[in-house]
Amino acid sequence: AYARFLSGYCDRIICVSPSVRDYHLARSGLPKSRYTVIRGGIDADAFARSKGKRIQLRGEWGIADDQPLVAFVGRLDHQEGIETLLSAMSHLAARGQAIHLVIGGDGPKRHIIENFIRHGEGGDYCRMLGFVNDVQAVLSAADIFAMPSRWGGFGLAAAEAMAASLPVVAARSPGLRDIISDGETGVMVDPGDVFGLAARIEQLAHDPELRRKLGRAARKHVRQEYSVESMVAAHERLYVEVAADTLAPRSQPIDAGWDE
Structure with missing residues (x-):
């Protein structure tokens, strides 16, 4: 319940495997697009x-x-x-x-x-x-x-x-x-x-x-699927994607509720 509560405040949720993603997806009520699978890295x-x-x-x-x-x-x-x-x-x-x-x-x-x-x-x-x-x-x-x-x-x-x-x-x-x-x-x-x-x-x-x-x-x-380099690169791509979504201009201005 605690994890489900916190997940609602996340822009993306990283899972180390498809099994972990599917487990939380079935319980969170969040869209699948909120989840990203990034495998652990092995040297x-x-x-x-x-x-x-x-x-x-x-x-x-x-x-x-x-x-x-x-x-x-x-x-x-x-x-x-x-x-x-x-x-x-x-x-x-x-x-x-x-x-x-x-x-x-x-x-x-x-x-x-x-x-x-x-x-x-x-x-x-x-x-x-x-x-x-x-x-x-x-x-x-x-x-x-x-x-x-x-x-x-x-x-x-x-x-x-x-x-x-x-x-x-x-x-x-x-x-x-x-x-x-x-x-x-x-x-x-x-x-x-x-x-x-x-x-x-x-x-x-x-x-x-x-x-x-x-x-x-x-x-x-x-070596092909679980390298440290692949893991780091996947995190970097995700951070860039999330940052771009966060900083993107909104289509409608936000009404802050201030009087002119």
Whole structure:
């Protein structure tokens, strides 16, 4: 209600994705022309994968270079769907799939992950990293990025993984479906679909060529559509447009109510 009240005083409302725009458009009562979608900007070069960091981290974790590794980096809460990922990995471990998982981040669901690892529900294949300072290093070590979020505005973590040429297995949820094309720049499953997520992870884990294909396409997509330069240019164009509309002469003079 507060956002709806404030939006009535805005000349333009910037949304980071079509999903965010559509969500607010359905609730605000404002015309679509009041909204502008400007995607978040990603410095793709900052997330280019490092072979040296891959070797270093995998050595510290005891994971051989040819063993498939899934990474999750994000807030550990209900929104990010971390329980769906844990259940999927537990299912894979029960089927004898030696697929590793590292989880970076913190949040209210951290204790669930710690219990999951402590009880060996993911076999010996799950590792909790806690808060991650060097996301690029973790992405360099990984082969697959999992993002099972139930909802979101933009999917920044997924976009960073795409910039690192990683195939992303993501939930088909608001925000993520705006940046990932299923089968082209990543793969998607329904939110909360444990077995679908497990199947997609298993498929990618055993198909290096598919991982490379999706990863290359993902990085190209981010560089073309989500560059910092494009984001800045879009803001500049919008500011010029709004300023021109604001300063344009009115067709009728305003009666200020003063007596002559």
